[in-house]
Amino acid sequence: MSAAAVPLYEKVKHHVLKRIRSGEWQPGARVHSEHELVRELNVSRMTANRAIRELVSSGVLSRIAGSGTFVADLRSAGHPLQIRNIATEIAERGHVHRAEVLKLERLVPPEAVRARLKLRGRQAFHSLVVHYENDVPLQLEDRYVDPAVAPGYLDVDFLKVTSHQYLMAVAPLERVEHVVKAVVPPASVAPLLGLGAGEAALLIERTTFSRGRRASFALLYHAGSRFELAGVFDL
């Protein structure tokens, strides 16, 4: 570090962000080129390049090779939200996580599930687990697993290891797809979450991929009154 605790490329980022936040550089407007930043701030081009590149990857700017750098249109920029591991989340709140296994079996899954998993064989493993936070049911995990990916799934002790953890260990995770929606849970689900009739649930549908194949499909039901997703988008 030549002079201060804050790196030079951070100063360059700040220099650009200041002009964007003040409204001086509107969305769509052209940002000073790397060479201009080099002259203005007396840094090397590589330093300016790193600063700009990081602002691009965070969605603040967009670049066109050979043409220039522009302020991204924030109206269309997505704001990220985090879907976190349920056990970790509970632990971080300082509460106790406990799981209860209701089903652990091999079966021929419903057609909707078959389509999502693109199964080769006819059968799949199926587990139904309730996750409790301080003895209050928080999540119902209804999961289907491709036997070709995790042959030992039925022998796992899900009281000690979450199925997500087990799958991670057996079949390295490559990709996760999520869909989040609000539903009134089916009658078979509501009582397991301690929900009265007509109460809403947040449903996360999670598909995981491993070694180029679909590994598992999970329906994660959460009590609407006790569960929420939170996210912050800065700059």
Place this chain on the structure above:
Amino acid sequence: MSAAAVPLYEKVKHHVLKRIRSGEWQPGARVHSEHELVRELNVSRMTANRAIRELVSSGVLSRIAGSGTFVADLRSAGHPLQIRNIATEIAERGHVHRAEVLKLERLVPPEAVRARLKLRGRQAFHSLVVHYENDVPLQLEDRYVDPAVAPGYLDVDFLKVTSHQYLMAVAPLERVEHVVKAVVPPASVAPLLGLGAGEAALLIERTTFSRGRRASFALLYHAGSRFELAGVFDL
């Protein structure tokens, strides 16, 4: 580009990812140092550094200065989800977006809203807008705005500009906070979304910040049967 279409630093990233995905390098395991990568792949250290730095920023690896680089524990990694602008989303589906303004007024907001906005004055601007996709109601936008931030809010034509767009133009966006939950909407909301009694809604609570102050607080209700958030997490 010296040789191939795919940049060198991408090859370095692939080199590392391949070992992680194959299970050769488990979470927590130490990854080859930059110098080792330089020797293995015959690249410069700056190239190896860029590759590793990008893998760190995407959450695949974690580094400890002076110590080493390690495979991140994916079990605790959050998977990102995108909250997008409603008008853009509808447009990208090739459908028609239309807004209907139900209320546009100045009032003393409910205590819960006051607390969220940390208002200085007693009054706030309030707008209630329904967003339609091909004439089907998709989102009810119940928004409170700090008059100090957007004094001209009541004079805006929200049929032509979304309130989000207007606020962006007037007061540059610095930060957005989101909370997503599933609810059964109040009786005043359900009919506006074309929901029958007992149907679920996805509620996004959005707080925006500008120039260090809270600018607006919005309750965005979506018909649970017609709206979902989707996200993909790769690697």
Place this chain on the structure above:
DNA sequence: GGACTGAAGTTGTATATACAGCCCTGCGGA
């Protein structure tokens, strides 16, 4: 008038080099 050409500007990538600061280990002295 329209099409081609070339120069200037811009981003994208890659390298060699340098030094600061942190972590860990092992050696030597008390």
Place this chain on the structure above:
DNA sequence: TCCGCAGGGCTGTATATACAACTTCAGTCC
């Protein structure tokens, strides 16, 4: 035996340099 310190390895940052590929625009030629 235990403490302290030096050195080696690692990450973090910064620079100067180089070339490739793309865009834009002005100027020229047909």
